Amino acid sequence: MEEHNSKPIVRVAAGIIRNEFGQIYLTQRLEGQDFAQSLEFPGGKVEADETPEEALKRELEEEVGIVTLSAFPYEHFSFDYPNKIIEFFFYLVEEWAGEPFGREGQEGFWIEQSSLEEGQFPPANTDLIRKLKSDICCR
Ligand SMILES: Nc1nc2c([nH]c(=O)n2[C@H]2C[C@H](O)[C@@H](COP(=O)(O)OP(=O)(O)OP(=O)(O)O)O2)c(=O)[nH]1
Numbered sequence: 081m082e083e084h085n086s087k088p089i090v091r092v093a094a095g096i097i098r099n100e101f102g103q104i105y106l107t108q109r110l111e112g113q114d115f116a117q118s119l120e121f122p123g124g125k126v127e128a129d130e131t132p133e134e135a136l137k138r139e140l141e142e143e144v145g146i147v148t149l150s151a152f153p154y155e156h157f158s159f160d161y162p163n164k165i166i167e168f169f170f171y172l173v174e175e176w177a178g179e180p181f182g183r184e185g186q187e188g189f190w191i192e193q194s195s196l197e198e199g200q201f202p203p204a205n206t207d208l209i210r211k212l213k214s215d216i217c218c219r
């Protein structure tokens with residue numbers, strides 16, 4: 081694993097799954113995970129042998145049971161948490177097969193893009209949520 085000032089650097093790929101009504105599918109992190117109860121964009125760690133896009137597709141199938149049909153890079157940034165640095169790859173996913181659900185027992189919700197609240201997400205998501213709220217997407 082890559083390190084920076086002795087902190088591990090973790091790569092995470094996650095999907096902004098958006099339907100034709102401008103709603104985004106979010107899940108709630110489970111008890112026992114870091115940031116338990118926070119909302120999150122479904123996704124997870126990029127394995128050593130994967131590209132971020134491959135990880136996205138694998139994670140969306142594992143966590144919310146959908147097959148990703150298109151994914152566009154939306155934001156790429158690093159966030160410095162006390163115990164690790166996370167390099168995030170967020171993708172906009174507007175075409176998929178199946179109906180997303182909390183396949184690992186987590187709650188899932190469709191939330192209007194304009195009603196997202198930064199405070200419900202882990203700290204790394206703040207700027208991303210602001211950008212999404214200010215983006216005109218759906219009429
Ligand atoms: N999926 C996701 N993770 C986020 C977001 N914001 C944020 O800070 N994170 C953090 C939480 C975790 O520390 C890390 C994601 O790792 P994860 O726990 O989902 O990893 P994973 O699905 O591969 O799970 P595991 O196999 O390690 O249990 O990124 C987000 O919007 N989506």
Ligand SMILES: [Mg+2]
Pocket residue numbers: 122123124125143
């Ligand atoms: Mg995950």
